[in-house]
Amino acid sequence: MEEKKEKKGTSSTKAPAGATQYKQHLVKFQSLIALFMLCLVIGLLSDKFFTVANGWNVMRQISVNICISVGMTLVVLTAGIDLSVGSILALCGAITAGLLKFGLEIPALDMFIGFTVLGAILAGMLTGTALGAFNGWTITKFKVPPFVATLAMLTIARGLTMLWTEGFPISNLGETFSYLGTGWFLGIPLPVWISGIIVLAAVIVTKKTRLGRYIYAIGGNESAARLSGININRIKIIVYSIAGGLAAIGGLIVTSRLDSAQPNAGMSYELDAIAAVVIGGTSLSGGRGTIMGTVLGAIIIGVLNNGLVLLDVSPFWQQVVKGFVILLAVIIDKANSKGE
Template sequence: MNIALYKSRLLRFQSLIALFILCLGLSILSDKFLTVSNLWNVMRQISVNICISTGMTLIVLTAGIDLSVGSVLALCGAITAGLLKNGIEIPSNNLYIGFTILGAVLAGVLTGSALGAFSGFTITRFKVPPFVATLAMLTVARGLTMLWTQGFPISGLGDKFLYFGTGWFLGIPVPVWISGIIVAVALFVTNKTRLGRYIYAIGGNESAAKLSGINVNKVKIIVYTIAGALAGIGGLLVTSRLDSAQPNAGISYELDSIAAVVIGGTSLSGGRGSILGTVQGAIIIGVLNNGLVLLNVSPFWQQVVKGLVILLAVIIDKSNSKND
C-alpha cells in the first residue's frame, strides 16, 4: 500500500525531479549556466516553445497530434514581417495597403488560426488521421512560406516590433509575460470551462463523449484552431527576437513541442495530462538545449540526445498507462 503511494507521488513529481537533476548537473559542468543573463536567455527561448506546446497539449489531450506547428510558425512570422514592412501592393488598381504593427500581428495570428482550423476540418470531415493531415499541412505551410518570402529573409522591422521579442516589462522579458498569459488562460479553459471538460472527455473515450451529446468534431476544430493561433504567436516572438522572418524558421519545433508535452506527463493516448506539466516539460527541453550549447556539444549530437529524450518519455508514458 505504501509502495503504491510512494510510486504515485514519484510519478506526480517526476518532471520536477528530472529538472532538478538536470540543473544540478549543468551547474557543475558549466559555470555559465546559473548566471542571471543565461537564465533569462533560457526563459526567453522557452517562451516560444511554451506557446506552441500549450496548443499541442490541447490537441494531444484529444488523442490527436500536430506536426505542422513549426511550419505554421514560420509562415505566420513571415506574413507578419512582410505585411509590416512591405504592405500589400495591387499595381493594376494603383493601390497600396499599409499595415500597422497591430494589423500585421493580427494577420499573422489569424493565418495560424485558419491553417489550424483547416487541419481540424480535414481530420473531422474526411476522417484523415491527425498524423497524416498535419504532416500534409507541414509541407503546405513550408511551401507557402517559401513562396511568400521568395526564399529570402524579411528584415529591418523596426524597434517597436522588436519589443515583443526583446523588450522588458517590470524587470521581466516581454516573451515571458506573453507565454505566462497564454498558460494562465489555458489553465482556466482546461480546468474551469465546459470546453476543457469536453477536451478531456474526448481524449478519454471519444465514443462515450459522442453518446453523452458532445459535438466532438466541433471541439476538435476549435482545439486545432487554437493551436494554430498559438503557433502564430510563437512566430511573432521568433521573428521579433531575430528582427527577421527566416524562410526556414521553426524547423524541428514540432519535436520540441511534442517532447515538452510528453515529458510533462500528458498521455499520447489522450485524456490525461495538464498545462502545468507541459510548462515543466518545456523548461526541461529549454534547459537541455541551453546546457548542450554551453557544453559545446555538436548540433548533430544535440538532435540525437533530444530524440532519445523523446523516446524515453514515450516509454515512460506507455509504462504508466499500463499501470493505471
Template sequence: MPTKISIGNEKINSRDPFLGKALVKSNGYRNYLLKFQSLIALLILCLVIGLLSDKFFTAANAWNVMRQISVNICISVGMTLVVLTAGIDLSVGSVLALCGAITAGLLKSGIEVPAFDLYIGFTLLGAILAGITIGSLLGAFNGWTITRFNVPPFVATLAMLTIARGLTMLWTKGFPISGLGENFSYLGTGWFLGIPLPVWISGLIVFAAIIITNKTRVGRYIYAIGGNESASKLSGININKIKILVYAIAGGLAAIGGLIVTSRLDSAQPNAGFSYELDAIAAVVIGGTSLSGGRGSILGTVQGAIIIGVLNNGLVLLNVSPFWQQVVKGLVILLAVIIDKSNAKNE
C-alpha cells in the same frame, strides 16, 4: 478477513496486516514519484549541468533560457490541447514560419494590387492580428480536414507542414524579410517590470489555458473526447466542433510563437521553426500528457518545456555537437514515451 491490495492490474489478498500496510505505503510512494517525476527530473538535470558548467547558474543565462522556452511554451500549450483529444499536430513549426513571414511582409511592404492601382498598408497591430488570424485559420483547416474526411491527424498535419513551408518560401521568395522597426522588435527583446516580454506573453497563454482546461465546459469536453470519443459522442458532445477549435487554437499559438521569433531576430527567416514541432511534442510527453489522449495538464507541459529548454541550453554550454544534440533529444522523447506507456499499463 484478508486484506485486498491493488497493485497495477493485480489484486493481492494478504492476511498479514503489516504486509498490507507496507504494500499500500509503497504504492503511495510510487504514486507520489509519478506525480512529481518531471520536477524531479528537472532538478537533477539542473544540478548535473550546473556541476559541469560554471555559466549555467547565472542570472544572464537564466533569462536567456526563459526567453528561449517562451516560444516552445506557446507552441506546446496548443499541442497539449490537441494531444488531449488523442490528436497530433506536426505543422506547428511551418505555421510558425509562415505567420512570422506574413506579419513581417505586411508590416514592411503591405499589400500591393497593381491591376487596381491599390496599396493596403498595415499598422503594427494590424500586421500582428493578420498573422495570428492566418495561423488560426490554418489550424482550423487541419481540424476540418481531420473531422470532415476522417483523415488521421498525423497525415493531415504532415500535409499542412509541407504546404505551409512551401507558402513561406513563396511569400519570402527564399530571402529573409528584415528591418522591421524597433516597435516590433520590442515584442521579442523588450522587458516589462524587470521580466522579458516573451515570458509575460507565454505566462498569459499558460494562465488562459489552465482556466480553459480546468474551469470551462470546453476543457471538460476536450478531456472527455480524448478519454473516450465514442462515449463523448453518445453523450451529445459536438466532437467535430471541439476538434476544429482545438486545432485552431494550436495554429494561433504557433503564430504567436512565430511573432516572438521574428521580432527577436528582427527578421523573418524562410527556414524558421524547423523541428519546433519535435520540441513541442517532447515537452508535452515529458510533462505527463498521454499520447492516447484524455490525461495530462498544462502545468505538466510547462515543466516539460523547461526541461527541454534547460537540456538545449546545457548541451550548448557544454559545446556538444548539434548533431549529438538531436540524438540526445530523440532519446529523451523515446524515454518519455516509454514511461508514458508504462504508467498507462499500471493505472
C-alpha cells in the same frame, strides 16, 4: 490465534498499498526530479549555467516553446497530434514581417494596403488560426488521421513560406515590432509575460470551462463523448485552431527577437513541443495531462538545449540526445499507463 492471523492479514495488505502510494508520488514528481538532476549536472559541468543572464536567456527561449506546447497539449488531450506548428510559425512570422515592411499590393484592383504593427500582428495570428482550423476541418470532415493531415500542412505551410519570402529573409522591421521579442516590462522579458498569460488562460480553460471538460472527455473516450451529446467535430476544430493561433504567436516572438523573418524558421519546433508535452506527463493516448506539466516539460527541454550549447556539444549530437529524451518519455508514459 485467530486475532494474530487477522493482524497478519491486515499488515500484508497494507504493504502493497504503501508501495503503490509511493509509486504514485514518484510518477507525480518525476518531471521535477528530472529537472533538478539536469540542472545539477549542467551546473557542475559549466560555470556559466547558474548566472542571471543565462537564466533570462533560457526563459526567453522557453517562451516560444511554451506558446506552441500549450496548443499541442490541447491537441494531444483529444488523442490527436499536430506536426505543422513549426511551419505555421514560420509562415505567420513571414506574413507579419512582409505586411509590415512592404504592405499588400493587389495589381488587379490597382490597390495598395499598408499595415500598422498591430494590423500586421493580427494578420499573422489570423493566418495561424485559419491554418489550424483547416487542419481540424480536414481531420473531422474527411476522417484523415491527424498525423497525416498535419504532416501535409507542414509541407504546405513551409512551401507557402518560401513562396512569400522568395527564399530570402525579411529584415529591419522597426523598433516597435522588435520590442515584442526583446523588450522588458517590470524587470521581466516581454516574451515571458506573453507565455505566462497564455499558460494562465489555458489553465483556466482546461480546469474551469465546459470546453476543457469536453477536451478531456473526447480524449478519454470519444465514443462515450459523442453519445453524451458533445459535438466532437466542433471541439476538435476549435482545438486545432487554438494550436495554430498559438504557433503564430510563437512565430511573432521569434521574428521580433531576430528582427527578421527567416524562411527556414521553426524547423523541428514541433518535436520540441511534442517532447515538452510528453515529458510533462500528457498521455499520447489522450484524456490525461495538465498544462502546468507541459510547462515543466518545456523548461526541461529548454534547460537541456541550453546546457548542450554551453557544453559545446555538436548540433548533430544535440538532435540525437533530444531524440533519446523523447523516446524515453514515451516509454515512461506507456509504463505509467500500464500501471494505472
